[in-house]
Amino acid sequence: MDHTLSSDATVATPACTPPRSLRELFWGFSMLSLQGFGGVMAVTQRELIERRRWMPLEAFLEDWAVAQVLPGPNVANLGVIIGDRCFGTRGAMVCLLGLFLFPLVIVGLLALAFTSFQHVPMVQGALNGMGLVVVALIVTTAVKLAVALRSHVGGVWFCVQAGGATFVAIAVLRLPLVWVLLAIGSLSCGWTYRCIVRRVVAERSDA
Amino acid sequence: MTALTASDWLGLWLHFSVLSLLSVGGGISVVPDMHRYLVAEQGWLTQQQFTSSVALAQIAPGPNVLFVALMGWNVGTNAGSVYLGALGAMLCLLGLVLPSSLLTLLTTRWAQRNRTHPGVRALKAGLTPLVVALLASTAWLLLAPSLTGRTALAAGLFVLLAIGVLWRTSLHLLWVMGAGALVGAMGWV
Numbered sequence: 001m002d003h004t005l006s007s008d009a010t011v012a013t014p015a016c017t018p019p020r021s022l023r024e025l026f027w028g029f030s031m032l033s034l035q036g037f038g039g040v041m042a043v044t045q046r047e048l049i050e051r052r053r054w055m056p057l058e059a060f061l062e063d064w065a066v067a068q069v070l071p072g073p074n075v076a077n078l079g080v081i082i083g084d085r086c087f088g089t090r091g092a093m094v095c096l097l098g099l100f101l102f103p104l105v106i107v108g109l110l111a112l113a114f115t116s117f118q119h120v121p122m123v124q125g126a127l128n129g130m131g132l133v134v135v136a137l138i139v140t141t142a143v144k145l146a147v148a149l150r151s152h153v154g155g156v157w158f159c160v161q162a163g164g165a166t167f168v169a170i171a172v173l174r175l176p177l178v179w180v181l182l183a184i185g186s187l188s189c190g191w192t193y194r195c196i197v198r199r200v201v202a203e204r205s206d207a
Numbered sequence: 208m209t210a211l212t213a214s215d216w217l218g219l220w221l222h223f224s225v226l227s228l229l230s231v232g233g234g235i236s237v238v239p240d241m242h243r244y245l246v247a248e249q250g251w252l253t254q255q256q257f258t259s260s261v262a263l264a265q266i267a268p269g270p271n272v273l274f275v276a277l278m279g280w281n282v283g284t285n286a287g288s289v290y291l292g293a294l295g296a297m298l299c300l301l302g303l304v305l306p307s308s309l310l311t312l313l314t315t316r317w318a319q320r321n322r323t324h325p326g327v328r329a330l331k332a333g334l335t336p337l338v339v340a341l342l343a344s345t346a347w348l349l350l351a352p353s354l355t356g357r358t359a360l361a362a363g364l365f366v367l368l369a370i371g372v373l374w375r376t377s378l379h380l381l382w383v384m385g386a387g388a389l390v391g392a393m394g395w396v
Contacts, residue, residue, distance in 0.1 A: 033270065043380060050377075072303075072310070073230070073233055074233045096304065103273055106268060106269065107263070108276075126392040129387035130387045130391065136372075145338070160336075165340075166340035166341065167340040171343070171344035188337060189330050189333030190329075193329035
């Protein structure tokens, strides 16, 4: 079975155990949300895939891709996708609740406290330092996901090209995401489609 | 600032609901339009309040998109009370999260039903290299400002060290965060 292609690969690897209850789903998303400083996405991979092993890395990467392409906060979309797959609409709602409930309380308290502390240099320094850890976390996640691309149906060289072009467009040229997704994304999906069809034809002629 | 009418609150919620469906790339991509609406057009927030709403949400744990709750909070407290602040926070957050979540729910169910179709498979697998590149881009854009000034080298080394720890050990992230906060507060990075 090819993990890159199976969207329901949650059952493909015996080492993975999807959440068994709504409660587990709620706490899983609450915990990852509370660890997410400066964004939650990078923590998600560490918490859900490495610690809890809810699904294989390849399936996660695909869910993430969908969550990014659709409008809306990426991590909320990811929660909806994973929650819905586990427990339907209730699962999706529980994931959203887990993501937002506790952080919302904390951000409210911070807002109340903020006015008195915002200009203290040590506070700003601490925020900078935490920002660097966020960078390290994102890099680590990116490398791990890049390794998962080795089994991509389009081939490694294709992934390097599509990824490299995207990086240049976003990080160097600072182009709007929508246009980058439309241009590079459609080329990338077109090529992937070709490779999938080819593989299907090859498998049929083998059989 | 003046009190808000019921239709003002409804307008606030509707505006964020529309933005929800336009926010490809996440909540941060519609920030310019929020600024236009809240600060320039309606005058419900000051420039300072708008900026600190975005910054403060980066500090707090949780999804970045919580900055919209802070905007709503400030709109409400400007209008008179912390209760209105809570109302504003809920309206803005629900407005920005629910419509897109519903769209995601419907889209992924459709994709799940048609998951063996080559087109659906290509759409999902074709975007995965871009996702990795977007992550790398985010890391680069966050790191770049720290690589200037006298602490540039220290910041770079600290990031490498943190990558090593996160890659090699299963140490809980909050400890690494604490270390980052410490070296930052000491002014070393």
